[in-house]
Amino acid sequence: MVSRCRVSYTDAQGIHSVELSAETLYDAIAQAVAEFRDDKTVSNPPSADTDFTVTVMRRPIEHIIRLKRVQEWSQPSTKGGPAETLRRERVRKMLGELKA
Numbered sequence: 001m002v003s004r005c006r007v008s009y010t011d012a013q014g015i016h017s018v019e020l021s022a023e024t025l026y027d028a029i030a031q032a033v034a035e036f037r038d039d040k041t042v043s044n045p046p047s048a049d050t051d052f053t054v055t056v057m058r059r060p061i062e063h064i065i066r067l068k069r070v071q072e073w074s075q076p077s078t079k080g081g082p083a084e085t086l087r088r089e090r091v092r093k094m095l096g097e098l099k100a
Contacts, residue, residue, distance in 0.1 A: 006055040007032035011044055019057075028054050071095060 005028045008017035018035045022028035029052050037045045046052070074092040078085060 004057045008053050009050050
């Protein structure tokens, strides 16, 4: 699976980073090294001892939820066990006394 990534490293000049798409971490680093080598603004391209940071950037997921649905979900229930009961109670307290 191809993922969008940011690959960066730090040297005496500061932080250098590039965004790209890659299938693996090694592929991401190899692509980044090639880009850093081609970039004329990077005077010291990475060497064999360079440590890279690879950040995988997932697509954001957007949800549209009506407040009424949240209010209904937060009503007392034993469904989902004790942990879910506590989550419902916490949400209910945050919402306070709202009119449906």
